[in-house]
Amino acid sequence: MKISFDLDGTAWKYRKEFSALAHILKTSGHEVGILTAHSPKLKDRDIELWLARGFPTPDFYICNENKESVAKFKAEAMWKHRIDLHFEDFDGGIYEKQMMDLLILGEGEVVKII
Numbered sequence: 001m002k003i004s005f006d007l008d009g010t011a012w013k014y015r016k017e018f019s020a021l022a023h024i025l026k027t028s029g030h031e032v033g034i035l036t037a038h039s040p041k042l043k044d045r046d047i048e049l050w051l052a053r054g055f056p057t058p059d060f061y062i063c064n065e066n067k068e069s070v071a072k073f074k075a076e077a078m079w080k081h082r083i084d085l086h087f088e089d090f091d092g093g094i095y096e097k098q099m100m101d102l103l104i105l106g107e108g109e110v111v112k113i114i
């Protein structure tokens with residue numbers, strides 16, 4: 001499976017738990033990476049932090065290059081990159097409905113982080 005983590009409010013909030021999970025998933029043969037609404041300017045810093053916070057080397061880094069709305073960007077990124085499972089806090093729930101409405105049924109699942 002291809003599995004992604006949002007950063008703010010998700011990977012950064014539960015870094016001990018999610019870094020442990022990410023290692024287990026990678027060791028089990030899954031692709032594990034980052035799906036964030038950050039701008040590409042933050043890529044190097046994000047990956048540096050990701051590694052410093054104990055996460056395994058990411059298999060991919062997907063960010064919001066075209067400054068689209070976060071909901072649209074993330075839903076489309078899930079189809080485009082064929083992400084099976086994404087961990088997401090929806091920025092405290094702000095764009096949850098919008099993103100879930102844009103997701104095509106069966107094209108990946110989202111785990112809501114509170």
Ligand SMILES: [Mg+2]
Binds near residue numbers: 006007088089092
């Ligand atoms: Mg977030």
